[in-house]
Amino acid sequence: MQQFDVIVIGAGPAGYVCAIRCAQLGFQVACIDKWVNAKGKPTLGGTCLNVGCIPSKALLDSTHHVHFLREQAAQHGLKISGLEVDIPTMQKRKDKVVQILTRGVASLLKKNKVEVFAGSARLGGEQRVHVDQHDGSTVEMQGRHIVIASGSQPTSIPDVGIDNENILDSTGALGLQEAPERLGIIGAGVIGLEMGSVWQRLGSEVIILEALPDFLPAADQTVSKEAMKLLAKQGLDIRMNCRVQEVQASTGKVSVTYHLNGAEQRLEVNKLIVAVGRMANTEGLGLDGVHVATDQKGFIKVDAHWRTSSEGIYAIGDVAGGAMLAHKGSEEGMALAEHLADQYAHVNYDAIPWVIYTWPEIAWVGQTEQQCKASGISYRTGEFPFRALGRAHAMDDTAGLFKIVCDKESDRILGAHILGPSASELICEAVVAIESELCAEDLARMVHAHPSLAEGMHEAALAADQRAIHF
Numbered sequence: 001m002q003q004f005d006v007i008v009i010g011a012g013p014a015g016y017v018c019a020i021r022c023a024q025l026g027f028q029v030a031c032i033d034k035w036v037n038a039k040g041k042p043t044l045g046g047t048c049l050n051v052g053c054i055p056s057k058a059l060l061d062s063t064h065h066v067h068f069l070r071e072q073a074a075q076h077g078l079k080i081s082g083l084e085v086d087i088p089t090m091q092k093r094k095d096k097v098v099q100i101l102t103r104g105v106a107s108l109l110k111k112n113k114v115e116v117f118a119g120s121a122r123l124g125g126e127q128r129v130h131v132d133q134h135d136g137s138t139v140e141m142q143g144r145h146i147v148i149a150s151g152s153q154p155t156s157i158p159d160v161g162i163d164n165e166n167i168l169d170s171t172g173a174l175g176l177q178e179a180p181e182r183l184g185i186i187g188a189g190v191i192g193l194e195m196g197s198v199w200q201r202l203g204s205e206v207i208i209l210e211a212l213p214d215f216l217p218a219a220d221q222t223v224s225k226e227a228m229k230l231l232a233k234q235g236l237d238i239r240m241n242c243r244v245q246e247v248q249a250s251t252g253k254v255s256v257t258y259h260l261n262g263a264e265q266r267l268e269v270n271k272l273i274v275a276v277g278r279m280a281n282t283e284g285l286g287l288d289g290v291h292v293a294t295d296q297k298g299f300i301k302v303d304a305h306w307r308t309s310s311e312g313i314y315a316i317g318d319v320a321g322g323a324m325l326a327h328k329g330s331e332e333g334m335a336l337a338e339h340l341a342d343q344y345a346h347v348n349y350d351a352i353p354w355v356i357y358t359w360p361e362i363a364w365v366g367q368t369e370q371q372c373k374a375s376g377i378s379y380r381t382g383e384f385p386f387r388a389l390g391r392a393h394a395m396d397d398t399a400g401l402f403k404i405v406c407d408k409e410s411d412r413i414l415g416a417h418i419l420g421p422s423a424s425e426l427i428c429e430a431v432v433a434i435e436s437e438l439c440a441e442d443l444a445r446m447v448h449a450h451p452s453l454a455e456g457m458h459e460a461a462l463a464a465d466q467r468a469i470h471f
């Protein structure tokens, strides 16, 4: 039986990062992953690299160019005629990006001398792990520490089967070779909005049905209301309060029955994407046999140091619940590795940035105004619109706003919310500010380059003290 200090199950952003950090700290590490790509080849990087963050952003970037060429180029004096959109080539570029990055993970693991196993892992007693390798062989190994980083997979709603022909999950939605004429999406969450944006830009009429009454309830309401308006203006037909009851599919036609304010409605589309959330990947891991407890939704229960109910077994990333974000899993992976090496490490769950890569992008970190209100915190806010930024005008990208929420007495920044171009990059300043316990006054006194979009954060901080200069 092979012996390791640490066995990591899963090579997604939580698992591979944990494995590399463990190896850097001097552990003998094994990392097992069962993923095979469309060509049947074992591949690393998990959901994030293969069917998640990376391919979705590749398509969002390509289709953003399409949108620019069609809608904005003329204003820049660029006359485009005969523009042809070749979706199969766009998809090939996306596949190439995925290939480069998954190969990159393989070489990083190799460089760090992590031993990689391609196959399905199952836990046994006494810290043993059994691997059914894709080549048909089996491996038995034992680890002082076992880290479960098996991730998550798309879920559906009762009686709605995903066939990835007519009814698609996020993976199917990323792989379409042509834009459906009418595309239905169930769920106006991150994935629904990103996939809706891609296919709307490529010509589909997109109708999104969302069960909740409020759009993006986790975001600050100022931002979510403005985002809803901007996305609707682009052509996304987002219908709130619509709980989907039944779906029937035949080739090229999907009929969706949903309830709107108690009344039954019907929608006919050519394809339907189900984007109603994700569930933990625990099947086949043998958790019961080793007494690893899960919660009611199936996520592995962990304590503040990612320990499961079974000694020596840990869980990180999507499978351990909480924010289902790649960077959250990676941070947990690094912090856990350092704990295993008896070092001090932590993850500040109050400073995790969220991003939705629509255009404009939506990004936030920390508390929303409505959260502060609900918990009785006395706060102040500062807002600043992109249309008051010189750089945004130079870019011809002026929609959106910055909003800072800070404590009324101490001035400490509690949250920051951005709707606008490159919000995914701009939010980083707010993460640093919250991590460093900065006040709005600190940001207000820091020099921001001119002209830049980041000036909006500076002005929002000034606005929190009612002294914005340019608005």
Ligand code: FAD
Pocket: 009, 010, 011, 012, 013, 014, 015, 032, 033, 034, 035, 044, 045, 046, 047, 048, 049, 051, 052, 053, 054, 056, 119, 120, 121, 122, 149, 150, 151, 152, 153, 170, 191, 281, 284, 285, 316, 317, 318, 319, 323, 324, 325, 326, 327, 328, 329
């Ligand atoms: P995963 O990435 O799911 O990896 C788990 C790995 O474990 C898989 O490779 C799987 O094969 C392996 N595994 C499971 N069971 C076993 C077993 N028994 N034996 C061996 N191997 C096993 N997050 C962001 O932060 N930003 C984004 O922009 C973003 N966009 C997304 C877009 C889409 C369309 C989707 C679907 C997700 C997106 N996410 C995004 C979420 C992100 O992909 C996940 O939060 C992240 O991948 C979770 O990482 P993980 O390592 O916990 O799990």
Ligand code: AMP
Pocket: 157, 186, 187, 188, 189, 190, 191, 209, 210, 211, 212, 242, 243, 244, 245, 275, 276, 277, 278
């Ligand atoms: P996320 O949690 O970001 O993946 O988003 C999933 C979205 O799907 C949430 O906003 C849910 O409210 C929504 N949703 C879940 N079930 C249904 C349903 N039956 N009909 C419509 N929307 C749903």
